[in-house]
């Protein structure tokens with residue numbers, strides 16, 4: 001699938017994982033230039049720092065993709081540690097809002113239905129989902145802000161396939177197609193939405209118990 | 210969004226109306242053959258006449274025999290049925306009243322079309338899809354199926370039913386290769402909503418203007434914006450999202466603006 005993104009710049013934060021890479025590849029195939037936002041010295045330590053450092057990153061970007069670091073790692077924050085990623089997502093979104101027309105937060109489907117044994121991670125991801133909705137209200141009507149809640153990808157977590165009626169994990173390219181829908185300049189009316197691409201894992205009981 | 214539907218057949222109910230027509234046109238532009246199905250036969254013929262590869266079928270989706278016949282005619286005409294867009298739907302215009310005054314007849318009319326009709330269509334269309342090993346079903350719900358509104362209880366209940374029926378269909382049909390999703394349009398500019406929300410001149414009534422303040426994007430959708438969402442859900446490229454409710458609502462359900 002392709003969108004019309006010729007000559008446009010897309011910024012990506014934490015794009016090094018397989019999902020981020022697939023999204024970057026899909027955007028590139030659609031004609032966009034994809035720039036790792038932190039490579040230009042984006043500083044997400046505070047809102048002031050983010051706002052100061054953001055404009056230097058790229059010329060006229062149209063899109064900010066922010067991938068949750070939790071998706072790129074199985075080394076998750078233990079219960080009790082602060083979900084500081086919430087701050088970084090908010091800082092980046094507000095810093096780039098004057099420049100971009102759309103923002104896509106790539107988060108885990110654990111933010112929609114919690115994963116047993118991963119309470120802090122699940123709660124933090126739910127926080128990112130709520131932040132997405134709040135930012136959609138805050139940044140409207142100039143910026144549309146959505147989240148992509150990703151289920152099992154490749155060899156990922158068996159817990160995230162367990163109840164999927166499709167009985168398989170996604171390929172990164174399948175996730176990227178959904179990201180393209182949200183990133184598409186033609187998406188002018190979906191905002192504050194958490195698009196769950198999880199093979200139906202979060203919708204109910206796919207198994208005969 | 211560039212989607213290739215060449216060689217695919219899409220059955221669109223309510224395709225003589227606002228969102229259905231825009232969807233039929235968008236999918237036809239992607240190369241699909243279209244079945245323009247509507248209770249309004251003249252309207253269906255008119256829409257089909259404008260499309261490169263289409264047939265019109267007059268059908269009342271409440272009538273199970275007519276629904277089965279429409280699906281058979283589709284397979285006879287085009288050899289297959291890949292995509293079902295359950296778009297036909299009605300709301301109440303005359304009875305904007307609370308539940309204690311809501312007429313049983315109007316309740317049955319609305320639930321009969323919006324929920325029962327969608328069930329009959331899905332049941333009939335799933336058969337050729339299962340036989341072929343896959344397909345796509347897209348159910349057009351509404352924001353009111355998630356966020357309730359006053360004075361339209363039948364529509365609110367029917368659309369909530371559509372959203373949850375979508376999930377149970379996704380669970381049942383996923384192993385058979387059929388991806389099932391729903392879409393929740395917010396307020397959309399069509400003839401129907403124009404009568405309800407907009408004055409004769411097409412500008413907002415005072416109440417509509419107040420209502421628009423609850424929508425972050427501050428305006429109703431165009432039918433094309435809804436059709437774009439339906440297209441993604443129906444596309445072969447959407448191969449891992451199922452049972453989902455895609456909101457195309459300008460942020461209406463993100464939270465309360467006021």
Ligand SMILES: NC(=O)c1ccc[n+]([C@@H]2O[C@H](COP(=O)([O-])OP(=O)(O)OC[C@H]3O[C@@H](n4cnc5c(N)ncnc54)[C@H](O)[C@@H]3O)[C@@H](O)[C@H]2O)c1
Nearest residue numbers: 223225226227228247248269270296297298351396397399
């Ligand atoms: N317009 C909006 O603001 C809005 C908002 C949310 C959801 N929706 C939903 O979108 C869908 C399309 O609505 P629209 O706004 O395009 O309305 P519309 O009235 O323009 O089109 C509906 C079409 O359905 C057909 N239809 C009605 N009863 C039928 C039956 N029994 N069998 C076959 N066809 C039948 C009508 O003839 C009409 O052509 C509906 O399901 C509606 O509930 C619309």
